[in-house]
Amino acid sequence: MPDKAIIEERRLAALHALELLDTASCENFDRICRMAAEYFKVPTALISLVDRDRQWFKSRVGFDEPQTPISQSFCAFTIQGREVLEVRNAVLDPRFQDNPLVTREQGIRFYAGAPLLTSSGYAIGSLCIIDKAEQQLSLAERQQLRDMAAMVMEQVEQRQRQRRRDPVSGLCNREQFQTDLRDLAEHHLGEKRVLVLIDALDMKVAHELTLALGLAPFETIIRFLALRLKEYLGRHVRVYHVSVKRFGFLLPAPAPGLDRLLQALVSRLRRQPPGLGFPMIPTVCAGAVEFEIHPQSVDDALRKAMFALELAMARRSFWAHYDAGRDHAQRRAFNLTSDLGEALSSGQIYLMFQPRFALPDGAQVSAEALLRWEHPWLGPISPAEFIPVMERNGLIHQVTHWVVDTVLGKLRAWCLPEHCKLSINLSPRDFQDQDIAEIIRRACQRHDVDPRRLEVEITEGEWLRSNPNVLEQLTRIRELGTDVAIDDFGTGYSNFAYLHQIPANVVKLDKSMITDLEHNTQHQKITRSILSLARELGYRTVAEGIESFQCLQMLHAFGCDEAQGYFLARPMLQDKFLAWSGANRFPLQPCV
Template identity: 40%
Template sequence: MNNDGSQDAYDRIAGIAKRVFATDIALITFIDGDRHWFKSRLGTDLTQTPCTQSFCTHAMTAKQVLVVENAPDDPQFHDNALVVGAPHIRFYAGAPLLTHEGYPIGTICVMDKQPRRFEHEDQYMLQALADLVMTQMRVDSDLTHRDTATNMPNRIQFFTDLAEFGRTHEAQDKWVVLIELMGMHEANDAVRALGLGYIYDQIAHSAERIRFTVDNATVYHVGPAHLAFCLDKDKDALQILNSVVARLRQPFITSSGIPAKLAPGCGARNITGAELFAPEVLRTLLQAAREARDSPRGVALYDPIADGAHRQAFSLVVEMPRALSADELFLVYQPRVNAQSELWEGAEALLRWRHPSLGVLTPGNFLPLITKTPLIRDVTDWVMDAVCRQLGSWQAENLNMRCSFNVSARNLEEDDFVERLASVMAEHAVDPRWLEIEIVEDVSATENETILSRLIAIRDLGVTIAIDDFGSGYSNLAYLLELPATVLKLERSIVAGILTKPSYATATASIIAMGHQLGYRIVGEGVETADIKEKLVQWGCDELQGYLFAKPLEAEAFKQHLLAR
């Protein structure tokens, strides 16, 4: 109430009261603990009064218009501090502001320094102005607590209702449910193609189906494509949520005649009344909903263990700038061996983080989130510099060893990436023939002309380009045909399955044959057994990489192993 954008509306109502009743002062007041604070104040510099002194307290207690025509003569008010001292009130008339349930929350009142009469007609008019104040409050509440596009109760109302339940049912618990109707990228694509109305149609349709399934539950619009509702603790939540998801997955036609079919994720958490005050309720529900979208059932209960892992990953993102400046990052090198001779012909540089409290962390613990932030530029720059420095050192010792490192598509979208790469190679006197970058498939590089042009520029520097993890992500024939790459690395989970899954074996043999015909050098990753090695050698794989030959080693240990061989 104190910070809304409709102050002028309240001031106009108070101004009408002051003008109609020709008084010195007109106020709209609200109670807050032990005080009445003035939402609108005309004719006084006061901003609040204690409840013990306020005339308005008595009007609220009576729940009807209170009139004091001459305060010094009134036994209830003759010694009131506001009568015997400033502002020396003589006349007061106040009408309580009552909610639909009859609870008094404030008043509209007029006051004067002179005694005066206040007829029944005047009392009726003052009560009408009180009703007008309440109407304005309901308008404000709708604007604040309802989504303007869908007219559904919004996130503020959701938290307000949760907090009210928590206050009145602290020892009880209930199911709180969040449904993500679609992901952000999907929603943005839909808006660009079909407009916001298409999204709003799906939200309205989904809310209707939820109410139908959950006995007219209150459904809140709490995010761009997110709905929330609650279930009583004694309900069979999983059965109900499975029914909700089944209904939401049914195809339908929007109001504009466009066919639609949702793939929602429904996350739920059983929460006690005391926990409902926690600010992280929505975040934990959103995490569960996103896990649900990735599952066939489309329903997931909040998992505190997974949440802990997610929060730790986020904290690692926050800590990364410190890790970069404190020299906590380091590289290990896993050899790539010639499939025929098993001689070490190259290495892949792998990032590690020597965390002060968590120990040594692998990229899977921190890199997926960092890749989505601008920090990936700093991390890749660190890796690029460390790899080139090591290559330069090896080359100075006549140890000519190819070394690869990963870059993401986000790196390749940076305007100056190629220039930075060329600069760091020159700084460390690296012969580009011995440097290789591996493309991490986090977006479809073949559909991005900027990325393709950068890869061509990198190739023109003399650097080798490898397609990493082929067989996962966006891997397809277009990668092999369009990218300026000459090395193809088979995804380790496919390699691991070639002995037990005939389809994996057939696909791997075919990829190796086709890759050779297209001029690629084929590297098999994740080689951990002699039987897998023999199969890959039989199919003509050029290089092998995996624990069968060596685990990742720090630079000095790698060098000593290389010299010993």
């Protein structure tokens, strides 16, 4: 048998789950209190909810305080049994004779309370009546008090039913779904289930629909899908309305034929809703996850099913199963976002520098500043992983500001030749919601560094042409004297026809064309043509990704201006880079 402490915790959990404490007054409860006071001819009637350290009155007649300490609570004794507790004269009862509610002037003499019992048998409080004079209830009156307490609980349960039904679909809502999941964990521990989520409509379509025509058409679609789901799944499967446009249901596991069921179900739901008034096929899709029932997995099942649903939407497929590997990557990305601030301040994120050389004479002309992240428990994290995460979460500005300040601080502190530049990479997001040209100008002024010693690299793409503000900011960066380089040129949106629209003066060839240049005649033709045309148009050209002496010789013969790659120099930490830059070594030799 559970001990008293465990029973009390379960009782309190039942009370708190009802979410009645500290709620506004309700006429349905007030009416029962008035009826009790009138029927029993007493000045005071209360609906009392007994919390851990207080009793709070959901309704009260003839009592001023909204709550009292648990030490003064008669009802705390009432909830210990299942029958009416009657105290004919509290002054004579050793349990209550020292209670301040009894000893004060015009204090309590008579008390009778009937416990408020939930369907699970937990007493959450009582309906009680109080008088200043001694009384005794008849058997009929005791029954009447029990009946009125039952009426209170009917109101509580009705309130719960209303709270746990979606008003549009009429289905049980997420609160009921989570309650049922907790019940599973209590009564079916170790069994397996499959949770399926159904998404009714693409978010963008739903938004445009409600903006154009209001909520009524959207709600028509929701009601149609709710009805179809119930019809298709039958009365033995309970369907829940778990969010505005999502439904869910549970199946036994393993579920043979689940894929066929999902395919058929989504096909059935992707139909024209009757009564909509215009043609529209809901873009329904499904996500499914199998889980073992225990408290931890139950809490996480809904999240995993939502992840599966997002996979289906991203793939534009009818359905998808939960993918643990991709989920892990998603959660890892979220953790990286949370760790960014500390990473920047603690030195986890740092810069490495890869030198760049002039091909005619091998002089070092610049170096590219490259971000690195050494996470304390994830280890080295590639920029290819964490930069997109920062871009998606709106944190790239913070990273870029740190890079700009750090690079300019080093240019100020280092004794590099005046002609030697440092190059930084800018994200397309750096041109949104801020003036990156002004940020660079002020940073150069703050660090007392000539802007001509800085180069910014941007990756070519449609984003350059789609927003006039980008070109305007790039123009002002060039007006500072800062070089603007188009990175990864030769793939994607590469097009000399629009290159003249971009205020850039440097073209960096994409490394995918350079790495195997000596073995790929097609790449040789393309590279030679790009270099020739870029030179005629007045651009300085850079080849990155050089990994062999033969490749370097070919680029020199093709007329490329500058070179960067592992054959010449790998990215290096500050001390090694400064030693390299000051050693006056001829760079066009294999690195040792």
